[in-house]
Amino acid sequence: xxxxxxxxxxxxxxxxxxxxxxxxxxxxxxxxxxxxxxxxxxxxxxxxxxxxxxxxxxxxxxxxxxxxxxxxxxxxxxxxxxxxxxxxxxxxxxxxxxxxxxxxxxxxxxxxxxxxxxxxxxxxxxxxxxxxxxxxxxxxxxxxxxxxxxxxxxxxxxxxxxxxxxxxxxxxxxxxxxxxxxxxxxxxxxxxxxxxxxxxxxxxxxxxxxxxxxxxxxxxxxxxxxxxxxxxxxxxxxxxxxxxxxxxxxxxxxxxxxxxxxxxxxxxxxxxxxxx
Amino acid sequence: xxxxxxxxxxxxxxxxxxxxxxxxxxxxxxxxxxxxxxxxxxxxxxxxxxxxxxxxxxxxxxxxxxxxxxxxxxxxxxxxxxxxxxxxxxxxxxxxxxxxxxxxxxxxxxxxxxxxxxxxxxxxxxxxxxxxxxxxxxxxxxxxxxxxxxxxxxxxxxxxxxxxxxxxxxxxxxxxxxxxxxxxxxxxxxxxxxxxxxxxxxxxxxxxxxxxxxxxxxxxxxxxxxxxxxxxxxxxxxxxxxxxxxxxxxxxxxxxxxxxxxxxxxxxxxxxxxxxxxxxxxxxxxxxxxxxxxxxxxxxxxxxxxxxxxx
Numbered sequence: 173x174x175x176x177x178x179x180x181x182x183x184x185x186x187x188x189x190x191x192x193x194x195x196x197x198x199x200x201x202x203x204x205x206x207x208x209x210x211x212x213x214x215x216x217x218x219x220x221x222x223x224x225x226x227x228x229x230x231x232x233x234x235x236x237x238x239x240x241x242x243x244x245x246x247x248x249x250x251x252x253x254x255x256x257x258x259x260x261x262x263x264x265x266x267x268x269x270x271x272x273x274x275x276x277x278x279x280x281x282x283x284x285x286x287x288x289x290x291x292x293x294x295x296x297x298x299x300x301x302x303x304x305x306x307x308x309x310x311x312x313x314x315x316x317x318x319x320x321x322x323x324x325x326x327x328x329x330x331x332x333x334x335x336x337x338x339x340x341x342x343x344x345x346x347x348x349x350x351x352x353x354x355x356x357x358x359x360x361x362x363x364x365x366x367x368x369x370x371x372x373x374x375x376x377x378x379x380x381x382x383x384x385x386x387x388x389x390x391x392x393x394x395x396x397x398x399x400x401x402x403x404x405x406x407x408x409x410x411x412x413x414x415x416x417x418x419x420x421x422x423x424x425x426x427x428x429x430x431x432x433x434x435x436x437x438x439x440x441x442x443x444x445x446x447x448x
Numbered sequence: 449x450x451x452x453x454x455x456x457x458x459x460x461x462x463x464x465x466x467x468x469x470x471x472x473x474x475x476x477x478x479x480x481x482x483x484x485x486x487x488x489x490x491x492x493x494x495x496x497x498x499x500x501x502x503x504x505x506x507x508x509x510x511x512x513x514x515x516x517x518x519x520x521x522x523x524x525x526x527x528x529x530x531x532x533x534x535x536x537x538x539x540x541x542x543x544x545x546x547x548x549x550x551x552x553x554x555x556x557x558x559x560x561x562x563x564x565x566x567x568x569x570x571x572x573x574x575x576x577x578x579x580x581x582x583x584x585x586x587x588x589x590x591x592x593x594x595x596x597x598x599x600x601x602x603x604x605x606x607x608x609x610x611x612x613x614x615x616x617x618x619x620x621x622x623x624x625x626x627x628x629x630x631x632x633x634x635x636x637x638x639x640x641x642x643x644x645x646x647x648x649x650x651x652x653x654x655x656x657x658x659x660x661x662x663x664x665x666x667x668x669x670x671x672x673x674x675x676x677x678x679x680x681x682x683x684x685x686x687x688x689x690x691x692x693x694x695x696x697x698x699x700x701x702x703x704x705x706x707x708x709x710x711x712x713x714x715x716x717x718x719x720x721x722x723x724x725x726x727x728x729x730x731x732x733x734x735x736x737x738x739x740x741x742x743x744x745x746x747x748x749x750x751x752x753x754x755x756x757x758x759x
Contacts, residue, residue, distance in 0.1 A: 196519040196551055197551060198519060206546070213541035213544075214534065214537060279531070279535055283529065286499055287526055288520065288549045290520050
């Protein structure tokens with residue numbers, strides 16, 4: 173087999189790397205474009221995002237269609253009821269985040285990635301930005317579509333509401349923002365732990381199991397603190413009228429952002445300090 | 449356009465993988481990086497490309513540490529462990545993602561895919577690739593940005609004979625174009641065919657930094673084995689400067705530095721009977737194994753012992 177085109181004939185292609193001086197350069201926007209391309213070139217991304225949409229919309233419609241005002245202990249918030257399927261999204265999206273980072277280590281791609289971007293941190297920021305943006309847009313679009321469809325069944329119930337009613341539009345936007353930040357938390361967890369099972373285990377353990385177990389401790393502050401863990405903090409974000417005993421919408425959003433930022437910082441530190 | 453290692457040392461916990469390596473790889477020739485498995489070759493290559501940070505010392509490429517280059521892929525193209533590809537991503541998308549980080553045009557991606565012979569498989573998921581196809585994809589990635597320095601870790605692994613020939617030709621072409629070509633192998637015979645210069649390591653230490661021609665010359669010293677009832681006496685008679693005599697069993701000698709004819713004449717002149725006198729050509733592979741014998745990480749049992757176990 174001949175190899176002429178491998179070695180780039182033409183001006184400057186004399187094998188001295190001269191073409192490298194002619195425009196090849198790693199920049200933040202280019203790393204972002206690369207990570208954007210990587211995200212969409214895997215089937216798992218498409219499957220995961222489709223599952224988020226289908227489950228959120230499907231469960232929203234099912235709940236709307238079968239809602240009976242029993243006055244029980246079910247959710248009594250016009251937005252929260254229609255977005256019950258969001259709970260699946262809040263599992264699928266961070267797992268997708270974990271796959272985009274920890275998956276690089278499990279498959280070995282990380283060596284190619286970090287050889288191309290040896291400063292490493294731009295890769296982490298780009299992954300977080302790309303998937304964070306996708307999650308926000310997807311959740312917002314899904315919520316905006318699901319809410320009115322589910323509400324179509326709820327016209328004569330106490331939780332009937334429209335997009336223009338107080339708190340509704342805000343709840344849809346903060347839901348998308350919170351989901352986006354939790355997805356970024358998954359991206360960071362995967363980069364920090366570098367293993368898909370370990371990251372998913374940590375995510376489930378710290379964010380799902382611990383908040384349920386910790387309040388059993390005989391300290392009141394533990395229960396208060398648990399309300400500020402990311403998944404718990406989604407509750408006020410997804411409610412048009414958050415109950416007064418929950419953190420405020422602002423406090424909930426800030427606490428999720430702090431979790432995501434702290435995880436990103438830890439991941440960045442490990443990325444800088446240790447071999448890949 | 450050089451790779452310069454200065455006192456390069458890498459420890460993983462207690463284990464020293466690379467131990468105070470100092471060498472320079474120059475442009476325009478193929479430099480072979482030779483050593484048994486576990487000698488620290490792959491670690492050295494990971495240090496060159498900035499994937500691992502040295503514990504001590506430094507390694508620079510074209511005068512700077514790898515991560516200080518604005519377009520690292522245009523400085524060093526590296527084929528590291530064969531699998532640096534997401535199994536779910538196609539070869540084209542894998543290369544495109546690398547190209548996008550540097551602003552390399554899509555046409556160049558198509559070009560390298562064509563050149564490594566993967567055009568027919570470029571849109572398939574890389575998880576289904578054979579070892580040889582994976583190697584070709586790794587080489588496409590290494591050459592994507594037309595780098596001045598090419599670093600390849602065991603590039604012929606898993607390739608069929610046609611692929612091996614292709615790699616040999618490619619390495620020579622790259623060097624002829626003035627590039628720095630640094631290729632690791634654990635096979636001396638492969639290096640003898642392609643490399644002009646050799647950096648030999650064992651247990652992370654530098655064992656030789658020499659030309660292939662010089663290595664062959666020093667390795668070309670023949671060995672003569674003989675059996676004699678007066679082996680001890682003959683040993684004394686043969687002793688002299690530049691002569692090495694070893695014995696594996698009573699009545700048997702292995703002699704270097706004296707030809708079979710001279711041994712025969714010496715024995716005859718002193719009336720020492722000879723039962724056997726056999727010259728052996730030392731192959732390059734044997735010379736390499738001898739050089740690295742004490743540095744081999746994992747010893748297999750000697751052939752005789754294997755038979756005992758089998759029997």
